Amino acid sequence: MVLEATMICIDNSEWMRNGDYAPSRFQAQADAVNLICGAKTQSNPENTVGVLTMAGKGVRVLVTPTSDLGKILACMHGLEIGGEMNLAAGIQVAQLALKHRQNKKQQQRIIVFAGSPVMHDKKALEMIGKKLKKNSVALDIVNFGEDDEGKTEKLEALLAAVNNNDTSHIVHVPAGPTALSDVLISTPIFTGDGEGGSGFAASAAAAAAGGVSGFEFGVDPNLDPELALALRVSMEEERARQEAAAKQAAEEASKEEKGGEEQDATMTERASEGASEADNKKIEIADDDDTSLQQALAMSMDEPTSSQGLQDTEMSDAAAEDPELALALQLSVQDSTKDSSSQADVSKLLADQSFVSSILASLPGVDPNDPSVKEVLASMQNQSEPQQKQDEDKAPKKEEEK
């Protein structure tokens, strides 16, 4: 929980195009920077982090030390690769930026990502290191990327010059399968001088470890047992449901014959596809019902004069089979004369769960006890409870009007 102001020096030189760190050196670096910013701001909310680039046209401060993580992440976008890294200038500008930090109580720290070869000689680096130590600035060096002769030695010398009581560290990251960020997580750069690891670092490490060791569902059961259990249970449920639906489909496919029962076929197909298609089912049901309803409407519209009588006869035919269906048809006819959208009516009809279940029951080949069908009903009911209340209000009114 050390109160700290940190300046991160990013290497955006041409050497960062190389892909020996997945996906590219620059991208790996950016990920590491994001992680570090998060860790710093989490370990102490008053910590500030700033970012500057060392290559390109020249050393450029992208963001001065701030505790606003969003600002830092935003400035990482659209960074261009080019030029050569100027380590000395970068460190000196970082030191200057830290000097002008707002909260003078913060400890000063610079984190350098040294990916390209170091041009300066050892002496110059040692001088810089001494100056940093004199001003009580700690320095963390991430040595990755190019490894030319003397680079490691120079950086070690720089570290020795800066180091005061082990507050400064150097990390060598070789190219390989493990990501740069993952390697850094376990280093003191992240864990902050042997505090034992902030919560962020610990959880990040666990997540990384989980990914690497291939935990089921990507969640460590030790870390979050409830989540892991919930995921496992839902997977098993889904599997069971799909098996049952598939069995149903196999049974029903053998039963059905009629071409007119296109609805049934589509219904069973839908049933076998599984619960995730609940919304699609709803729309499809609406379309199919709509065709039959529209036929009824068209007939009633064609004969407006004797519409009442015709409607009644038609209604009575239907009513003989299914009184609720009749009511619904009547509702839809009356409503459509007022407002043009029959689709809305249909959806209102569907919202009436009892209506829907009765329709489904009347359709041969569909078993309302099928779990997938039940789920559709449940989801529809949940979505349309307010609508259902409206329907109930309307229904008694319509009854009275009759």
Added chain:
Amino acid sequence: MSAAESATAIQRNQVDLLDFIDWSGVECLNQSSSHSLSNALKQGYREDEGLNLESDADEQLLIYIPFTQVIKLHSIAVMGSEEDGPKTVKLFANREHMGFSNVSDFPPSDTAVLSPDNLKGKPVVLKYVKFQNVRSLTIFIEDNQSGSEITKVQKIALYGSTVETTDMKGLKKIEDH
């Protein structure tokens, strides 16, 4: 006579300002971690000749001392060895958070070049008028007697008086005379 006068003058005005130092804000740049500022400032440590404040990367030291109340600074005593003890000492009153880079940006309130006498314990009388309203003091030790890499300071003592309260010890001393 002048020596005696200055001695009595010191006695009359001064209290050791050790009690008014705000220890939570005391800072020292470029000190060696094993030989820190407390060796030179704190009661008991500063009397011990074996315990010194030592510089680290080079011979300069920057000491920042805030006070718990406003004081007037009369004189300062810096003790050290003849070779490694400090030579040029610059004092800045009421400058917060100075760094080595801006010590030359503005003139010091006073500068003292220490002689071997001073290093033995004789206080340096300062320009009193410059130190009438001191909230914090920055001591910049620029070099040492022999020009060696490490400056060693055995004791730093500040003498003066407070502005707001009358110090009873001070009053008593006057009455004694």
